[in-house]
Amino acid sequence: MSKCISLLGLQWGDEGKGKLVDFLSKDIDAAVRYQGGHNAGHTLIVGKDKIIFHLLPSAIYHKNIKCFIGRGVVVSLEALFQEIKEASNLIGDVKERLIISSAFSLIQSYHIKIEQLREMSKSQVTIGTTGKGIGPAYEDRVGRRSIRVVDLYSPSLLEDKLKEALSFYNFQFKNYFNSDEEDLSNLLDRNLELAEDLRPYVGNVIQELRKLQDNNKNILFDLKNDMLIFTP
Known part of the structure; x- marks a missing residue:
């Protein structure tokens, strides 16, 4: 057994x-x-x-x-x-x-950025995170915004999901933190590039x-x- x-x-x-x-x-x-x-x-x-x-x-x-x-x-x-x-x-x-x-969820650059901005902001209570985007990635998983491995192999779906996520995060970057917005094109290209390196391991x-x-x-x-x- x-x-x-x-x-x-x-x-x-x-x-x-x-x-x-x-x-x-x-x-x-x-x-x-x-x-x-x-x-x-x-x-x-x-x-x-x-x-x-x-x-x-x-x-x-x-x-x-x-x-x-x-x-x-x-x-x-x-x-x-x-x-x-x-x-x-x-x-x-x-x-x-x-x-x-x-099916696992991917940490994106905007997860890292939002976590670090929260920690640096005087208006937010700091919790001593590692600043690696793990908490926000789990927030997206619960909020049904997460990018999963399987999404990397459907470019049109990936682009749509990244657009949705960026509309959520870029609003915060611009209006709450006075910070630069993330670029969709660069983010999409980076995900598609990494997808090919990842493919042999996916099962x-x-x-x-x-x-x-x-x-x-x-x-x-x-x-x-x-x-x-x-x-x-």
Whole structure:
């Protein structure tokens, strides 16, 4: 029978979850990153090399383990590609072992900008965010404005959704923060460019996990944030 193990920290972080992932890796066949963004991560030290996985499951270091990024994660593609590059330099090509969901939401430049402007504004209560756009990306997910991976492969739909998002954000940039508006053309071109680099990794994560379960494989669900972070 397949075992599904969920690893989570019960404090504020830095409990050593990365070490536990490494310990459990000898008994698992797959690892899943399923929530959060690139504001938290696990640090791996391999010989003299050090790498921090913010988006990739840290079990990807073990070449026998298949890794997934699920739909609950919000992702900066620039951050993801940088991490894939660093991981590949350290452990070799990960393309055959990494599958990402077509349904996760993408962090856009306007998410980063609005979060940083909010933090700098004297009229807003600061909360000490990392300024990486993760919170606003989740706001868009709830508000049904988010750009998902699947949207990247329908250029006309992508353009329409970016227009809708920019009408929401540019109004705030101009009227609330006296800041420059984001340009639709540049944003569209950048998304379409990144889409082609992303294509080899996109798959049906739910379907793949179901296959692993049917074949009695063990799956680790790797939580990057910790429980008390979410406690008021």
